[in-house]
Amino acid sequence: MSSLRLFRTDATGSGMTEVVPRLAEVEADVQGLVEAHMETLLGVRFLASEYGTGQLHGGRIDSLGLDESGSPVIVEYKRATDAGVINQGLFYLTWLMDHRAEFERLVRERLGGTAASQVLWSGPRLICIAGDFTRYDEHAVREHRRSIDLVRYRLFGSDLLGLETVASVSASTQVARRARRQPTPRAAADVVGTSMVDLARAVDETLLGLGDGVNRVERKQYRAYQRLRNFACLCPPQRSKLLVYLKVDPKDVDLVPGFTRDVAGVGHHGTGDLEVQLRTPRDVERAQELFRASYAAA
Numbered sequence: 001m002s003s004l005r006l007f008r009t010d011a012t013g014s015g016m017t018e019v020v021p022r023l024a025e026v027e028a029d030v031q032g033l034v035e036a037h038m039e040t041l042l043g044v045r046f047l048a049s050e051y052g053t054g055q056l057h058g059g060r061i062d063s064l065g066l067d068e069s070g071s072p073v074i075v076e077y078k079r080a081t082d083a084g085v086i087n088q089g090l091f092y093l094t095w096l097m098d099h100r101a102e103f104e105r106l107v108r109e110r111l112g113g114t115a116a117s118q119v120l121w122s123g124p125r126l127i128c129i130a131g132d133f134t135r136y137d138e139h140a141v142r143e144h145r146r147s148i149d150l151v152r153y154r155l156f157g158s159d160l161l162g163l164e165t166v167a168s169v170s171a172s173t174q175v176a177r178r179a180r181r182q183p184t185p186r187a188a189a190d191v192v193g194t195s196m197v198d199l200a201r202a203v204d205e206t207l208l209g210l211g212d213g214v215n216r217v218e219r220k221q222y223r224a225y226q227r228l229r230n231f232a233c234l235c236p237p238q239r240s241k242l243l244v245y246l247k248v249d250p251k252d253v254d255l256v257p258g259f260t261r262d263v264a265g266v267g268h269h270g271t272g273d274l275e276v277q278l279r280t281p282r283d284v285e286r287a288q289e290l291f292r293a294s295y296a297a298a
Contacts (some may be wrong), residue, residue, distance in 0.1 A: 004164075006156050021154040021162070025132045027079040030129060030153060033161060034075065035063055041163060042127060043298075044073045044230025047110050050241050053095050061092045064103070066111065068230045069217045070120040071147070072096060078130035086140055086148065089126040093146060096124060123171060123217050127228075129163075130155055136166045147171045147215065149228060165228060171216030196237035202284055203242060207232050210295040221269040231298035232291065233270025241279045244287070245272035246294040253290070258291055259283065260290070 006019040024030045031049070039045040044065035063075035066154040074096060076089040096103060100121060108116035117291075125147040133150050141148040150166040207225045208214050217224040225232040235243040250262035250273055264273040272294070276287050 004154075004162065006160070006162075008157075019156045019160065021156055023078055024153075024155060027077050029201070030079065031062055031077045032127060034077070036077075038063070038065055042073075042075070043068050043113075043160075043226075044075070044127075045111060047106055053092065053099075053107075057095055059092060059095065061096075064106065066107060066115065067125060067226075068120070069123070069124045069224045069226070070115070070118045071125050071217065072080045072119060072121070073125045073127060075127045075129065076294065078128070080131035081134065082130060083134065083136070085128045085130055086126075086137060086144075086150075090144065090146065090147070091127055092123055093126050097121075119190040120219065123147055123240055125149065127151060133166050141167050141169050144169075145171055149213075151228070157187060163228075165213050168213030168215060168227070170217070170226075196242065199242055199278060199281065199284065200234065200237045202281060203234055203244065205276065206284060206288070207234070207295075210291060214295075224270065227295060227298040229298050230271045231294040232273060235269055241277050243268075244278065245270040245278045246274045246276060246290055247297050248290055248294050250274050259286065 006021070007016045008019050009016050034041055035046055038044050042065070044067045047064040047066060049063055051061040051064050053061065061074055063076050065073040065075065066074050074089055074092050076085055076092070078085045089146055095102050104119055106115045107119060127149045128185060129151045130153070132152055137150060141150060147170045149168045152164045154162045156162060204216075204223075208216065211227075213227050217226060222233045222235045222276045224230045225234070229247070231247050233245040245263070245268060250260075250264060253260055253274060255262060259277055261277070262276040263271065263275045268275065274290070278284055278287060
């Protein structure tokens with residue numbers, strides 16, 4: 001957002017006026033806007049605002065939510081630049097990990113028993129939304145073994161909001177990238193065939209390599225790839241194919257039988273309405289544009 005310039009054309013198209021970016025008047029304006037549209041903006045289901053952490057702890061979490069993979073999410077807001085936003089968020093993240101039953105109770109009350117039973121405690125997330133961050137903030141998130149997203153916001157005019165991911169680190173990213181270089185256990189190869197295991201590894205590397213800030217989250221039924229929100233979900237290899245679900249509108253794609261399928265309204269693991277079926281390395285190449293489109297949309 002620091003280098004982005006936005007212009008509005010007039011009714012006749014003969015002139016253009018720059019829409020000057022600005023910060024919110026007060027922090028609460030940003031918080032209210034994000035909380036009202038949290039699932040659209042962040043891919044996070046809203047749970048609570050200004051959540052008290054008890055008399056002993058003496059804190060108040062700006063926003064609590066649950067992301068598409070079932071990971072608990074804390075969102076902290078700052079109107080402009082604030083050197084303490086990361087440490088404040090980590091302080092609350094530690095509290096959250098010590099109060100899992102309380103969080104699951106909140107999820108059960110707001111989203112139901114199924115969501116509460118599927119909370120993924122291996123990957124709690126902190127999202128910091130602020131007017132700006134320093135280079136020290138960007139360095140700090142890479143030193144912590146937590147999943148942290150730094151998001152810069154700007155308001156344009158009276159009806160436009162811009163969000164830019166400044167830094168994004170997953171607690172499991174380094175582990176995941178080390179693991180993918182290790183040889184595949186023979187048992188796994190025996191079950192689905194070496195070719196499918198190799199194909200899954202190629203898809204994994206392709207999705208992680210789409211750009212900065214891609215995090216990988218392991219679920220029992222699928223592997224999610226996030227850029228703030230999920231943009232791809234890779235299911236475990238079958239004997240003859242891999243299934244990847246993307247956040248691409250099937251109506252915008254020329255569907256090819258045996259390769260792409262509209263699964264909007266069809267039950268499936270993972271998130272996304274476009275199913276991509278991969279059987280060969282050539283299929284992975286054919287899917288590159290779809291992968292990039294889903295990444296860009298996230």
